[in-house]
Amino acid sequence: MMKTIGSELKKHVLTGISYMIPLVIAGAVIMAISRVGGSIYGITDIWDAKHAESANNLIRLLHSLDGFGGMALGLMFPVIAAFIGYSISDKLAIAPGLVAGMLVKDIGAGFLGALAAGLIAGYTCLLLKKYVKLPKAAASVVPVFIVPVFGTLITVLLINYVVGIPFASLNTGLENWLNGLSGTNQILMAAIIGGMVGFDLGGPVNKAAVTTAMALLTTGIYAPNTAAQVAIIIPPLGLGLATILAKRKYNTELREAGKSSLVMGFVGISEGAIPFAVESPLKVMPVTVIGSAIGSALAVGLGSVNKAPISGFYGWFTVEMWPIYVLSIAVGTFVVAGLTILLRGNPVIVDEETVIDDIDEAEWEA
Structure with missing residues (x-):
């Protein structure tokens, strides 16, 4: 009975979240465009009402855009x-x-x-x-x-x-x-959020962390969002990379899934990692939690700030201290890839594609 009630509540909440997320992304991206545009003119407070009276038409437009984005977030x-x-x-x-x-x-x-x-x-x-x-x-x-x-x-x-x-x-x-929060406490918070996001790859724990982090954007709290957006893409990137670095440990189906996983990671979709989690959950899920936690902790601890709910590569360069942000993603990705390869052990998956790729050219000619 309780399980049924819990499932129903989860379904209703996830429905609401699914309708909300496009609105949040639209509003935050419009605001990010406005603020990046303002920074070109050396303006760090483009939202301030004084810019509505600017002699520069573009600055007035950027001020209006920030208001439009805020209006969307307010909904x-x-x-x-x-x-x-x-x-x-x-x-x-x-x-x-x-x-x-x-x-x-x-x-x-x-x-x-x-x-x-x-x-x-x-x-x-x-x-x-x-x-x-x-x-x-x-x-x-x-x-x-x-x-x-x-x-x-x-x-x-x-x-x-x-x-x-x-x-x-x-x-x-x-x-x-x-x-x-500051120092160690903030890093710990980022690691916890990163681990939650990496836990079930788009499931309820992941969505709880991501949605809460995005909601906090409206109050000017950015560290949770920074942690969440880093963690979203580390699992699919790391697991996709593992299929390239240790090709012989994966069958043809998983190698193809690895290519898709890399693409989905770069555009900010955690679900690209799901085929690997389904194939070996006890080995994959702890690794994605660890890698995501490390990447998130690094990004927040070293001072990166992502003010928009964007995890894909197209938003990386709007992040404050973006080189650190990208480095943190890379570190988390390599942690996931390395631990995954290690935990898969030494078996070599032999299928038609592997046989063709591994035959020495001289032997083939002979």
Whole structure:
């Protein structure tokens, strides 16, 4: 029973996250473009209102772009709450979820508050639909009036007076704790986030770490996002590299998967590593956790700052101290590749492709 409930909740939350992520990426990338453009002019605060009156048309445009990106990011909590509700009770919960998500944003209840808002909106609307019964002639009033009005009212009252207060306190405490981290503590935090991202390669633990890190971007906390974005790409790059460095330890199918894994790693998709995790989970998962943790800790510890939720190569050079950032990715990648090769032992996989590649040219001619 508990397992079923847990699976249902996970499905609803992941639905909300899947709708939220494109919005966050769009907003953050637009803001990154604005801020990189501003830095060309030596402007480090392109978001400041004073730039709206600049004599330079391009600077005014960059200032506006930053505002547009911030507007998109500001919709993150309403969208995740609305679509968690949508996953539970279809379109009935979209309005209550949007309103509750806006309330969560206003009272500072953070990402956890948005999750709670979506779940409350969804299940409130589901119960109203199920138990509010009117005569057949008036039945159409339920979905167009009763559910949206009372669903929204119940949800916002619970968020504002019951759920929101502890979540707002928790969120403030988390922000203060993260802002107060420095030195070894910050490196340890980065390693933990990196290990979580590398653990299940796009699964719930990975998504929990990545989504929380992205949510913290809205409060100006960048270290968790830096750690997460480094860790996203290390497993597919490392496992793909292993199939090149130790070609004879992999069959044709896995060597082809290795090529795909490298490509997916460079564009920022952890799932490229999944074929290797499925083939040998007890050997692969510990390695991806270790490599991701090391890469993330290095990037944050040495001062790299990634302010956008972009892990692919096209975002590397917008990172503060990007050479260190790229070096950290490389170190984590080689750790994953080296440990993977070591743990696979010495067996040589012989198949048609390997036989052809390993035949000495002289022997072939003879």
